[in-house]
Amino acid sequence: MRFMLDRSIKKPMYRQLVEQIENGIISGDLSQDQPLPSERELAKKLQINRSTVVTAYDELEAIGLIVRKKGSGTYINTDIWGLTHKRVPNWGRYVEDGSFLPNLPLVQKLRNETDQKGMINLSSGELAADLLPNVQFARIFKEHVFDEHLGYDHPLGDEGLRETICKHVKTYKNMDVEPNSVLITSGAQQAIHLIVQCLLKPGDTVAIEDPSYAFSLPIFQSFGVRTLLLPVDQYGVNPDDIEALQRKYRIRMLFLNPDYQNPTGTKMSLERRKRILELSSKYGIPIIEDDPYNLTSFAGCIGPTLKSMDGNENVLYISSLSKVVASGLRIGWIIGPEKVIKRLSDGRQQIDFGHSVFPQWIANRFLDSPQFEKHVSNLRIQLRERRNALILALDSLSNEVTYLVPQGGIHLWCKITDEIDEFKLLEESMKNGVSFVPGRIMGSKSGYARFTYGKGNGASIQEGISRFATALRSYGV
Ligand SMILES: Cc1ncc(COP(=O)(O)O)c(C=O)c1O
Incomplete structure (x- = not known):
């Protein structure tokens, strides 16, 4: 042969x-x-x-x-x-x-190795253990008896929790929503997956921010969806870029994370929000507003979400408790037109028959209690302190890095002045006992690093940056 x-x-x-x-x-x-x-x-x-x-x-x-x-x-x-x-x-x-692509090997390595003993984790996008409301949760368990029916839940998720979410988004985000327009998901991540799998088809073109969390997800490639990139500056994405792309290609969907964007930490300006909504109406492009960070505004300025400004049902709104309560709860939600929510909930049923009853029960009680507001106010103070600790630590690298100072969220996006291969720099940094997310995982441009200050405390952030500085200085030597 x-x-x-x-x-x-x-x-x-x-x-x-x-x-x-x-x-x-x-x-x-x-x-x-x-x-x-x-x-x-x-x-x-x-x-x-x-x-x-x-x-x-x-x-x-x-x-x-x-x-x-x-x-x-x-x-x-x-x-x-x-x-x-x-x-x-x-x-x-x-x-x-398998048609569902795996994460990049480096993402897998970060997941597996960042919590090794002695490693300072400036890479995982979540809150530090001391910022989670464990004490408040313990009190809820003490004061309430769990007496829910433990069968398959309502296809849209627990009715009580959906009602509470309606109150929550009215109070914090000025959004008028009915419980039938809310679908509970396993975090914002599942919401994105459901939207891609139920509302798009292979060959469709979506526009995403560059850099962005969405950029790091293999779901678009797995599903054969083409991504167009919209550069992010300090005011978010530029509506002119959206219009230019729309003229050239037909954008089927626009994915945006306007508040304290992951990874740049930027907040989209009001003017751009208005123009993007106008473009959405002009061309009939649905917007997916991914908003897990809006409540973390250090100054408590919870700016208008695109969804609250949208008079036309053009926006599908995603949020989550991961960045304000606890990522391990896996509580997220999608708000949108009823027929879309129905379609997504049908997809959800096919995947896992809906959400577990326990996390919904505790999330409902916490969100509906006065403790939630106190927790968020304290979280903002704590996150601001940790951001300040990071900036103070980065002072020692003032010639080597530049960045915008985030006013909310948990991430800081650093440009490294010298030309470097940030994957090699990560390797060197991990040898020194600190992890960060290399820019190329989250966007098309190289020479960036994302540091998450929400995961550490003042001392660990300081030490982490000192280790990073050693790695950066020994890089290429
Ligand atoms: C912008 C954005 N969207 C979605 C997610 C997914 O979060 P979760 O599924 O934990 O709610 C993240 C997590 O980092 C994120 O930063």
Whole structure:
């Protein structure tokens, strides 16, 4: 049998080889009496590295299709058909071929290694343990008896919690909403997934902020949705850029995080909000307003959300308790036109039959209590102090980095003055015991670092930046 490799396709060469041999066995083109070419011979013939052939043969051996006989060569397993009931599935292939893409390896590394002992975590986008309302939760458990029905919940989520969310968004965000327009989700993350999966189709074009949280999500590529990038400056995205993109392509959906944007920390100006809503109406482009940070405004200036300014049902609004209460609760919500909410809730039912009753129960009691307001006021003070600690620590790097000072949220976005490879810098930093998020994970431009000050305290932030400074200074030396 003649082996051939196609160098123009993305599939790794060892995998092409594995598949050819598998197909050769099935079709009978490869005889069980003849040895396969030796690794060296095949590598030479195909002009590839010997290790590529070794990897392919290793995989075929692991799944029982070939056997290596010492001193004699590599053969098709004669017991191949008898093997069928014993064969181990080729999990490696399944893992690589699934249509839902994995996170970038660096994102996985950050998740796995940032909480190692001794590491200072300036990368995880969540609140520090001492900022979570554990004491208030303990009091709720003491004062209330849990007597909910523990069956599958309402398709839109717990009715009581949805009513409380309606009151909450009226009080804090001046939004008039009915409980039937609210869907409880497992965080804002699930809300984004539901929107992509239920409202878009492969080939659609969406516009997202650059940099942004959305940029870091593989969901768009997994689903075959094309992303157009809108640069973010200190006032958010520029409406002129949206219009220019709309003229060139047809934007099916606009994803925006206008308040204390992740990662830049910027707040979109009122003027731009108005113009973006006008453009949305002019071209009929739905806006997904992702708003997990709005309540963290240090000055308590909870500016108007796009949703509250929208007179036309153009905005689908997402929020979450992750950045103001606790990320582990996994409580988020989507607010939008009833028919859209119904469609999304149907998708949600297909995934997991709705949200767990326990976190909804506790979230409802906390959101509906006077303790919530006190907690948020304290959180703002604490976050401002931690932001100040970060800025103070960055003073020692005034020639090496520049940044905008965030007025809310939990992230600070730093431009590193010298040209660097921030992935290498992260490696060096992690060796020094501190993690941050390299800019290229969140946007198209290199040379940036995202520091999250909400996850640490004054002392750990100070020490973390000192370790980062050591890594930065030793970089390239
Ligand atoms: C802008 C933005 N949207 C959504 C999320 C997802 O948050 P969660 O699913 O925890 O609510 C995050 C988390 O960092 C975020 O920053």
